[in-house]
Amino acid sequence: MDAKALWQRYQNWLYFHEGLGLYLDVSRMSFDDTLVESLRPKFDKAFADMAELEKGAIANPDEGRMVGHYWLRNPDLAPTPELTQEIVQTLEQIEAFAEKVHTGAIHPPQASRFTDIISIGIGGSALGPQFVAEALAPDFPALTIHFIDNSDPAGIDRILTHLGDNLVSTLVLVISKSGGTPEPRNGMIEVKAAYAKQNLDFAKQAVAITSVGSNLDQVAQTEGWLARFPMYDWVGGRTSEMSAVGLVPAVLQGIDVRAMLQGGKEMDDATRVPELENNPAALLALSWYFSGNGKGEKDMVVLPYKDSLLLFSRYLQQLVMESLGKEKDLNGKTVYQGIAVYGNKGSTDQHAYVQQLREGVPNFFVTFIEVLEDRQGKSIEVQPGVTSGDFLSGFLLGTRQALYENQRDSITVTIPQVNPLTVGALIALYERAVGLYASLVNINAYHQPGVEAGKKAAADILDLQSKVIAVLQKEKTALSLEQIAQKAGAAQQIEAIYQILRHLHANQRGVNLKGDLGNPASLKISAG
Secondary structure, X not given: OOHHHHHHHHHHHEEEEOXXXXXXXXXXXXXXXXXXXXXXXXXXXXXXXXXXXXXXXXXXXXXXXXXXXXXXXXXXXXXXXXXXXXXXHHHHHHHHHHHXXXXXXXXXXXXXXXXXXXXXXXXXXXXXXXXXXXXXXXXXXXXXXXXXXXXXXXXXXXXXXXXXXXXXXXXXXXXXXXXXXXXXXXXXXXXXXXXXXXXXXXXXXXXXXXXXXXXXXXXXXHHOOOEEEEOOOOOOHHHOOOOHHHHHHHHHHOOOHHHHHHXXXXXXXXXXXXXXXXXXXXXXXXHHHHHOOOOOOOEEEEEEOOHHHOOHXXXXXXXXXXXXXXXXXXXXXXXXXXXXXXXXXXXHHHHXXXXXXXXXXXXXXXXXXEEOOOOOOOOOEEEOOEEHHHHHHHHHHHHHHHXXXXXXXXXXXXXXXXXXXXXXXXXXXXXXXXXXXXXXXXXXXXXOHHHHHHHHHHHHHXXXXXXXXXXXXXXXXXXXXXXXXXXXXXXXXXXXXXXXXXXXXXXXXXXXXXXXXXXXXXXXXXXX
């Protein structure tokens, strides 16, 4: 395409939202008018599906749930007055609680102020708060946040060691919808033990963010925790940043969540427009559909050219991949849908994997995230007439051009600066794009059967571990792996038993392995 035609295509497909100062450029996605026209009926259906979802239709049929994260930033849209009131009151309660923490009206028993936060969660209960903290927390936040988002003992130890004596003034957020998810439950037990070790009253420094009536909610109520905030069954983890899950840690750090909610609301309004060319989420969904042939055949590479947006690609990994990665469609047909997401920040990527993006396997499309404001205040010149920010902008525009010249497609999202309004808008933009794309390919974006299958498999392994330990404790002589498997009633699971025993042995958990460790069949195993 010659320069004049390309400039015209850019103008034809450039979206701009004046209130948010947000641009979306899909002109470097090489779809043609024929594809666009063929997809219009699908988009008409997708717009109708989203409208019904927001009115309270059961949009997650597998679990019989409404999907209402949109109501969080515009409570008046909730399907009942009771829900509207609950959303409004919860936000007010969160802000009131944070205000008391900041002033010291609520403080730990052995300190005048809280100084730090440990946020314990997994998946959406961690990724959203982490992204927002990295993007928006002040340089000197009201409270400094630390995340326990895994069941890694060394990782937990590292957080607790870094806190050290500050544990006395650390507030703990335990975030779990059911209270039974292993990772946050384990983190809570580990942190409770650390508090007990320092003779601290955990309950007087703990907050639960969970479903009303859950196991965690009952524990928090019985033990007299500082506060409890609700999680709703109509908000999935990956869309929960603007619920108590994300709002509590954000407000405590001093982030303007009202502005974040306003950004989400303004983007929701923009993405309700039932016209493809004037709906930024629909333009994203169109681009994804084209690039992957409606089957996710190409990966999404997310490159934010701003340090504070480093975690945006990680946040989008869950939002996109957990929502769209589905084996079956809504009719029960096997379709193997999904879009793989990965990313790194620019211009770090110039020295990492842009070589492959330009010249390697063409199995991707790029999304550039551009921020127009370089910094607050003026920049020095690093060479005559050129600032560091000019270089950063040049790297982005140059990479975009270099990819285009080699027939590599890209999308560019541009925001004026990184602030609560624009971050809220980015979150809402991609939430809606996921919903529209899911309708285009006829899948349920709001359940996660694969995640549940993984949880069940992990539970089965732990059950097998209990059986193996019981066998070893009962026997007086060393046994082979095969003998242990037979006695545990798990003759088909010798490999898993070997891996369990190897782990227990490495951690001095009362298991002795004798023989050639590289030859599992030679091992003799005993308790001790």
